[in-house]
Amino acid sequence: MLRLKLLFICLVLSVASVKADEGMWIPSLLKKYNIKDMKKAGFKLSAKDVYDINKICLKDAIVGLGSKSNPTTFTGSGSFISESGLVLTNHHTVVSYLHKHSSEEHNYLRNGFYAQNQQDELPAKGLILARLVRMQDVTEDLLNGTEALSDIEKSRLIDKRAKEITAKAKEGNHYQTKVKSYFGGTQLFLEVYEVYRDVRIVAMPPLSLGKFGGETDNWKWPRQSADFAILRVYANSNNESLRYSIANEPIKPVNHLELSLKGYKDGDFAMVYGFPGSTKQYLTSSAIQQVVDVKNYHGIKIRDAKMGIINNAMAKNEDLWLKYSDFMAKTSNRLLRWKAELRGIEKLDLVNLKKKEEETFTAWVNSSEALKAKYADILPGIESCVARLDTIEKLNMYVVEAGIKGGNFVSFAGKFDMLNAIASRKNVNERRLNKELRRLRVEVSNFFNTYDLETEKNFLKTFVKLYDENVGDKYKPAQIVKARSTYNGDFDKYIDDAFAKSLFASKKSLNEFLKYFSKEDVKTLTNDPVFDLCLSYFLINKDMVYGQRAKIRKEYGKFHKRYLQANKEMKAGQKIIADANRSLRVSYGNIIGIKDNGEEFAAVSTLNELIVKNQKDAKTYAVPDGYAEAVNKAIKESKTPIPTCFISNCHTTGGNSGSPVLDAKGRLIGLNFDSAGNGLVGDYKFMPELTRQISVDIRYVRFVLEHQLKAKTLLEEWK
Known part of the structure; x- marks a missing residue:
């Protein structure tokens, strides 16, 4: 029976692998290992469009979410979406910062928040964003000549060399640096970051929409969650002891993502770009x-x-x-x-x-x-x-x-x-x-x-x-x-x-x-x-x-x-996955539905489903006053179903929350916020037939901004 089950899994894998590529891949190595497979899956750009240190690329629009004590240890992801420092991330990654401003008088959690102008934006105290400037393979520089050393001697020498390398990388600039280990220390990368310390909250939907369905729908599909938040980054003060910008001016980011409102269809290419936390693919x-x-x-x-x-x-x-x-x-x-x-x-x-x-x-x-x-x-x-x-x-x-x-x-x-x-x-x-x-x-x-x-x-x-x-x-x-x-x-x-x-x-x-x-x-x-x-x-x-x-x-x-x-030695010459370690990664696959417990689910959920859930159980699936009426009106006026969320078989994990989901031309179509339940086993073993990451459709983000938050000025700014 076991052999039959394993044979079935292998057969499913062989079919599913046409549509998905296991792993969260190091962006600087895409040209060497992945770009051909990405092209087969439908990708229209080059590896240099994704990552390059000599020209502006998609990398420059991606940020990690950190804290003052650990600015380059990321708990979530985000992306620049405008020339005026707007950043898109998840509601659930930053809701705690809005919580600090909430009271019974100003219950932003229940009512949502929108700053009509920059003066009304709320400081996200303690939140720091960081953009990867470059990463460099420093394996040989750090490990050369350490083979015969004891563990303690080797560790000391590597630490000494790493400090020298990171110090040199910071000369003449304001960047922060660190060295990251991959494959059990057989591969080491220097990472250089630009850190943004002045981050403010621009817009967040009510909790009932940001976490629609609450715990009942968590880790499940289909979903209709408006799990998004919009922040703005301001120029760092020249005085490092001051957290907020003296000039009070938003930054103009190196790059920001292009928006696509054209949508997608089943089988279309999808790419998630962000900072996944950790996976355990090699547990015994x-x-x-x-x-x-x-x-x-x-x-x-x-x-x-x-x-x-x-x-x-x-x-x-x-x-x-x-x-x-x-x-x-x-x-x-x-x-x-x-x-x-x-x-x-x-x-x-x-x-x-x-x-x-x-x-x-x-x-x-x-x-x-x-x-x-x-x-x-x-x-x-x-x-x-x-x-x-x-x-x-x-x-x-x-x-x-x-x-x-x-x-x-x-x-x-x-x-x-x-x-x-x-x-x-x-x-x-x-x-x-x-x-x-x-x-x-x-x-x-x-x-x-x-x-x-x-x-x-x-x-x-x-x-x-x-x-x-x-x-x-x-x-x-x-x-x-x-x-x-x-x-x-x-x-x-x-x-x-x-x-x-x-x-x-x-x-x-x-x-x-x-x-x-x-x-x-x-x-x-x-x-x-x-x-x-x-x-x-x-x-x-x-x-x-x-x-x-x-x-x-x-x-x-x-x-x-x-x-x-x-394992790396055993699979020499093959593509081998490096476990996620809170560094910038790319995962890619296709927008595709899922079959679970004998039931088939489409790749896209709609506003119609939100209304059905609300009508069946208004307590679990609560919506703000007047929102159901606005939705019903929009449904009647639309010639096609209005999408809320979608799924793809891209490989993601914790830390990918807030990662942008991009189409074949690198345009923003969605925002990663969750995984379908059984697919969480992907932290231990990626299985294309089980794994689905869940994203809020960017068109639904804009729908909520328009119909619930009345954020007309913001929508005009973000085009």
Whole structure:
């Protein structure tokens, strides 16, 4: 039966590969590896039109979304769409920045936002964009002469050389640089970026449209989400200590994407250009099994419980809806992703498929004594590491996912440990102590303004119990073991009693504690039952999880690195995929429908489907007041169905959110925002018959700007 299933998969692959090319490809290497296949798929441009350092090309219109602390480590993608610094990205990648400006009086999440003029644009505080200026293969420069060195000596020499190369690349300019590793360090690239620090919000649709269908439709197809946001980039200040432009002038980007409103048809070429996060194409069967049995299994159990608490809170009133909307979206997104990954792994029978790959690898290794001496220990070494990680990965899930990040309170309480450390010293530094007290007053204000204490207590109650049920006493905080005995397993009462005796019981009590704090008051903090419980999660993580996990993962990493190197050697002369690593990549394929569970779905969704969903379930598929009327009017006036979203078999992953989707001539036709559920297995194994990336049609973006946000001036600017 297994052989028949694998044969079927291979047959499907051979057919589907005509329409899709597995992988997220390095743009500077397209001419060498991909351009011929891209042309066969329908691409009309040259490799230099996509990436070139000597002329303006598509690369120059693509940006990554980072933060002040990590400006070139990207969590999303975007693209310049006008000469006046407009950037298009996803609603869900930047909604947290709009959330900071929202209140009950100005509920931009529920109502959407549009700046009528540049003066009304809202600063996206903390958001930084970056454009790749160039990338350069520096493998030989870094690795030459390192073959005979020990691991430590080799690492030190490579780091020294990398610092010299990046420093030289920054001479005489304002660019930021980094060196990225590919294929287990066998290929290394210097990346040079122009960083934009002054980013402002121009337009975002209401949450009901940006995330139409909410969690019900997440990771599913068909979709009708208007998942877009429009930003504007302003010129960086010459003073690096200032975040915003003194001149207050938008930049004129090196390049911006040409807009196409002509649409597409089934089978048309599509290309996604952005900064995918990470993929794990070379995980072994044992590592995939660990994903199934440990990481995703327990992660789902924890986040299901978390979502129940969040949904109950948000249903109570508008204030709690606003406070927990962003937290709900982040919690749900990963939860549904884990569930979809499991479905894809099962549907693909991925564990057994990986075992077949390992059999091929082992046969290659055994084909010569030299290969055996070099690589025979790799797979047994990986399997040993994975086996030892099983317990520690499960514990990590409960300590971090159910403990430190179970809600928002534990991490908040943990911020008081520095006060404990400063005040406990024999000779207290008064200047540092006062600075810490001022910092904590801000933290207290931020926490109580952002979250609800009763909801946070419910997180604690739920996850203390869940931790107790799923983790052995050896790995539990002593506080949980004691509470189970003292309270007969009634953890709700334990938490209630702890808060009744705690200075964390209210904003007022915490502020009074900080206002009148003296060195002697440190005992009040260390004896506080709530602080004691919260701190215990960090101590378990420090003593039992972090170090041990890091040690085994470091050992695993060495084997995995050699596995990547061996695969590259085994497939010498073939196109081989480099796992995504938050660097600029191109993926390409065709706009094509999908068959799932015996049902066929078209490649395009329409406004008609949005209305049908809204009429069947107006709560789940809510739309703003008046929007349904505007849609119905547009449907009646249009001679053809009005598209909302479409799918293609381009290979994407997290980080591709906000990536532009381009047609055969490099024109903007859509905006990547999601994947169809079973296709999420593509992070582990790309399968053209399962994998579909979902994009909002650029015509629907403009429809929402016109009919919901009334953004006439913006539409005139963006042509």
